[in-house]
Amino acid sequence: MAETWIDLLRLLDGALRLATPLILCAMAGLVSERSGVINIALEGKLLTGAFAAAAAVTLTGSVAVGLAAAVCAATMLSMVHGFACITHRGEQIISGVAINIVAAGLTVVAGNALFRQGGHTPPLAPDDRFPALTLPFAETLAAVPVLGPFWGELVSGHTLPVYLALASVPVIWWLVYRSRFGLRLRAAGELPEAVESAGVSVTVLRYRGLLIAGVLCGIAGAYLSTGHGGGFVREMSAGKGFLALAALIFGRWKPWPVLFACLLFGVLDAAAPRLHGLEVPLLGPVPVALVSVLPYGLTVILLAGFFGRAEAPGALGRPPGRTG
Amino acid sequence: MAVPALRLRNISKRFGTVQATRGVDLDVMPGTVHGIIGENGAGKSTLASIVFGLHTPDSGTIEVDGTPVDNLRPVDAISHGIGMVHQHFMLVPGFSVLENIVLGLEAGFRLGPGLARARVRLAGVCREHGLDIDPDATVDDLPVGVRQRVEILKALYRGARILILDEPTGALAPHETEQLLALLDRMRASGATVVLITHKLHEIMTVCDRVSVMRSGHLVAERDVKDTSADELATLMVGHDLPAGGEEKAAVEVRTVLEVSGLGVRDAGGVRLTDVSFTLRAGEILGLAGVSGNGQSELLEVLAGMRPVSAGSVSVGSRRIDHAHPASPAEMRSLGVSHVPEDRQRQGLVLPFDIRENAVLGRLERCGPGTLVRPAVLQARAEAMIGDFDIRPPVPDRPAAVLSGGNQQKVVVARETAESPPILLLGQPTRGVDIATIGLIHSRIIELRNRGCALLLVSADLDEIFALSDRIVTLCSGRLAGPLETRSADRSVVGMMMAGLDGGAAA
Numbered sequence: 001m002a003e004t005w006i007d008l009l010r011l012l013d014g015a016l017r018l019a020t021p022l023i024l025c026a027m028a029g030l031v032s033e034r035s036g037v038i039n040i041a042l043e044g045k046l047l048t049g050a051f052a053a054a055a056a057v058t059l060t061g062s063v064a065v066g067l068a069a070a071v072c073a074a075t076m077l078s079m080v081h082g083f084a085c086i087t088h089r090g091e092q093i094i095s096g097v098a099i100n101i102v103a104a105g106l107t108v109v110a111g112n113a114l115f116r117q118g119g120h121t122p123p124l125a126p127d128d129r130f131p132a133l134t135l136p137f138a139e140t141l142a143a144v145p146v147l148g149p150f151w152g153e154l155v156s157g158h159t160l161p162v163y164l165a166l167a168s169v170p171v172i173w174w175l176v177y178r179s180r181f182g183l184r185l186r187a188a189g190e191l192p193e194a195v196e197s198a199g200v201s202v203t204v205l206r207y208r209g210l211l212i213a214g215v216l217c218g219i220a221g222a223y224l225s226t227g228h229g230g231g232f233v234r235e236m237s238a239g240k241g242f243l244a245l246a247a248l249i250f251g252r253w254k255p256w257p258v259l260f261a262c263l264l265f266g267v268l269d270a271a272a273p274r275l276h277g278l279e280v281p282l283l284g285p286v287p288v289a290l291v292s293v294l295p296y297g298l299t300v301i302l303l304a305g306f307f308g309r310a311e312a313p314g315a316l317g318r319p320p321g322r323t324g
Numbered sequence: 325m326a327v328p329a330l331r332l333r334n335i336s337k338r339f340g341t342v343q344a345t346r347g348v349d350l351d352v353m354p355g356t357v358h359g360i361i362g363e364n365g366a367g368k369s370t371l372a373s374i375v376f377g378l379h380t381p382d383s384g385t386i387e388v389d390g391t392p393v394d395n396l397r398p399v400d401a402i403s404h405g406i407g408m409v410h411q412h413f414m415l416v417p418g419f420s421v422l423e424n425i426v427l428g429l430e431a432g433f434r435l436g437p438g439l440a441r442a443r444v445r446l447a448g449v450c451r452e453h454g455l456d457i458d459p460d461a462t463v464d465d466l467p468v469g470v471r472q473r474v475e476i477l478k479a480l481y482r483g484a485r486i487l488i489l490d491e492p493t494g495a496l497a498p499h500e501t502e503q504l505l506a507l508l509d510r511m512r513a514s515g516a517t518v519v520l521i522t523h524k525l526h527e528i529m530t531v532c533d534r535v536s537v538m539r540s541g542h543l544v545a546e547r548d549v550k551d552t553s554a555d556e557l558a559t560l561m562v563g564h565d566l567p568a569g570g571e572e573k574a575a576v577e578v579r580t581v582l583e584v585s586g587l588g589v590r591d592a593g594g595v596r597l598t599d600v601s602f603t604l605r606a607g608e609i610l611g612l613a614g615v616s617g618n619g620q621s622e623l624l625e626v627l628a629g630m631r632p633v634s635a636g637s638v639s640v641g642s643r644r645i646d647h648a649h650p651a652s653p654a655e656m657r658s659l660g661v662s663h664v665p666e667d668r669q670r671q672g673l674v675l676p677f678d679i680r681e682n683a684v685l686g687r688l689e690r691c692g693p694g695t696l697v698r699p700a701v702l703q704a705r706a707e708a709m710i711g712d713f714d715i716r717p718p719v720p721d722r723p724a725a726v727l728s729g730g731n732q733q734k735v736v737v738a739r740e741t742a743e744s745p746p747i748l749l750l751g752q753p754t755r756g757v758d759i760a761t762i763g764l765i766h767s768r769i770i771e772l773r774n775r776g777c778a779l780l781l782v783s784a785d786l787d788e789i790f791a792l793s794d795r796i797v798t799l800c801s802g803r804l805a806g807p808l809e810t811r812s813a814d815r816s817v818v819g820m821m822m823a824g825l826d827g828g829a830a831a
Contacts, residue, residue, distance in 0.1 A: 177435075178434065178435050178436065179433055179434060179435055180430035180432065180433050180434075180435055180438065181433065182435070183419075183423060183426070183427060183430060183435055184427065184428070184430075186416070186418075186419075187416040187419065187427050190416045190417050190418060190419070191414065191415070191416045191417065193412075193414055194414035194415060194416050194424075194427065195416075195427065195428070196378075196398065197376075197378070197398055197408070197410065197414045198398070198414075198427045198428030198429075199397070199398045199399030199402055199428050200399075200427075200428045314417055314418075
């Protein structure tokens with residue numbers, strides 16, 4: 001019994017670690033898409049953040065500088081995105097794809113120029129990465145059955161970005177639903193003309209949405225290369241930005257359902273290696289590739305099937321001024 | 325003499341090659357309802373947008389209560405006490421009435437306290453103007469008339485003393501229009517200034533004190549309403565005398581060309597039509613009156629082959645359409661049923677397509693051999709329609725999207741009547757269309773009727789129904805009442821039938 005409990009906690013613990021960049025990116029997507037900007041560029045912003053963090057940590061040895069560099073880089077990219085699709089009313093998907101391509105190329109080129117290791121950054125020593133934070137009572141509760149392992153294994157012992165990701169959900173929820181900014185943001189995503197007519201600038205709102213998205217993507221990137229991983233590897237975002245976008249749609253652009261979707265993807269991801277070699281009666285061992293593909297397959301099925309009528313913000317992808 | 329609430333001098337605005345307004349001078353006196361009337365494209369809406377700061381004029385000055393205002397933006401207009409109710413409502417879908425009204429005036433970063441205070445203030449504004457609105461209703465769930473009241477409330481909540489309404493009655497049912505005009509009257513009594521932009525003479529004559537007439541961007545005349553007449557205004561708007569309406573009607577043939585019996589329609593949204601039966605005869609116009617949303621759209625869609633029949637049948641000639649034997653729009657067309665849809669922009673036209681392409685939608689088989697389309701045929705058809713219906717600008721390769729509402733409707737009507745169809749379905753054929761085009765479309769409708777076409781006219785405009793129809797039926801909650809002979813019909817009886825009261829069971 002205690003063994004199963006520990007196993008389950010370890011699975012969830014792994015799921016949380018894997019879901020962290022998804023949660024941060026999905027919240028980034030939520031804020032920008034609720035303002036009416038399609039954020040297909042999450043992937044590129046995440047990757048750029050990851051590179052900036054690893055490069056800064058390698059050069060300075062400070063994980064805080066790495067985090068700051070990641071946030072700056074991802075935010076700058078977000079502002080470029082905004083300049084193209086808000087200021088110049090460009091096509092949002094195309095400018096987003098362009099950012100993804102630029103990020104994929106530029107990180108490798110810059111990495112090569114700086115470190116000459118084929119686009120990677122040198123592996124980081126454990127001391128140069130985000131330290132695991134032990135929460136209070138982890139020691140004292142260790143002896144308590146059920147609660148002790150729950151606190152010690154699952155809740156305690158994560159790095160700062162994991163807690164930031166979890167904290168981002170209620171913060172974003174409050175911001176979107178309980179603040180003036182959120183009311184205007186949602187209105188800009190549904191009917192920007194109404195916002196303009198109320199004397200509020202849609203341009204400023206959407207830029208702010210992208211600004212917040214950039215910060216969150218930066219944190220996610222720093223986690224990827226200096227928290228979860230130990231250095232930057234080319235293409236290390238590996239579709240996580242797109243998966244976050246899927247979670248965003250699956251969660252219907254609402255913070256708590258989106259968090260649930262991210263955690264679900266995290267559990268599937270964490271379960272994959274554990275299911276390796278699992279024997280299914282009559283069918284034999286499950287190929288690990290099949291398990292790895294589950295989150296993506298599930299997304300396709302969920303989106304195409306009974307979640308086909310996901311209610312996107314009404315003005316998603318549309319600059320103000322022209323209806324229909 | 326009092327200082328005008330609003331004074332415009334020499335306002336001009338050009339969009340590309342189009343001069344929307346030219347040197348407009350306008351004085352609106354406080355505490356009056358001032359009408360601005362003109363055809364579609366006369367520059368009325370542009371003028372309103374300039375006053376509200378949505379467009380910057382190329383030249384001219386604006387004074388509010390005697391104070392000049394420069395570089396007006398909506399936020400400045402609001403602070404000067406100008407409120408605007410747009411033709412297309414500016415209500416955020418999914419938001420409650422309260423959230424929509426508060427948007428932009430939230431008072432503090434935390435929403436909760438601001439909303440609580442706004443709720444109290446809104447109740448006060450509602451009381452003051454005799455309006456009754458549930459602040460927590462989601463705007464999507466409200467009928468059009470109520471949504472418009474929310475728009476007005478939004479302006480009043482912002483302290484508007486000068487309210488501009490741009491074509492406010494375009495989407496309203498007759499009783500909603502009456503309520504709106506009564507509200508404007510009350511607002512005037514409480515000292516507000518109202519600028520009412522419309523192309524409906526009835527509204528001007530009912531509620532306005534003074535009226536300005538616009539034509540091609542110019543302000544061509546200004547009258548006190550008590551010193552003018554609807555006829556004079558109509559002439560001023562169009563620039564020449566209108567052909568007299570109300571043509572004599574030809575003798576009615578009694579050959580039934582379309583029969584609907586026991587028709588029922590259900591869909592995911594519920595029951596749309598219940599046990600609807602009527603006949604449509606050659607050489608008659610059957611008017612279908614009713615408040616929109618009572619099944620008229622669904623009936624048109626069934627007859628056009630766009631929606632399946634759940635119960636009962638529709639017979640055209642020897643073809644019987646029922647649940648087991650559905651018909652497609654193409655088949656209905658080949659049976660001789662032409663259709664001018666209610667929503668010309670979504671169903672009647674492909675907006676990015678040019679006039680040539682829109683002129684042959686659904687009729688490509690006549691445009692060349694096999695699957696090919698001969699450009700010369702398209703060009704010729706489009707030119708014929710442009711000449712026949714006076715479509716402006718007369719440029720066949722102009723996209724439908726850039727035409728005014730009236731000219732878009734001309735393209736649809738021209739296409740649907742080009743082959744003299746035996747049966748024509750008309751969905752709101754003159755909604756949102758300028759007065760000259762209404763006259764043109766009406767005369768075509770009567771011409772077709774006189775040539776033996778059977779027409780079903782669906783309209784929310786009772787005047788139109790009475791002016792054109794030979795017989796009148798009504799729909800209320802998907803149930804049909806009537807028919808009545810128009811000659812012997814009484815407007816109040818038809819009104820009661822529309823409301824579902826059994827005022828006219830006569831056959």
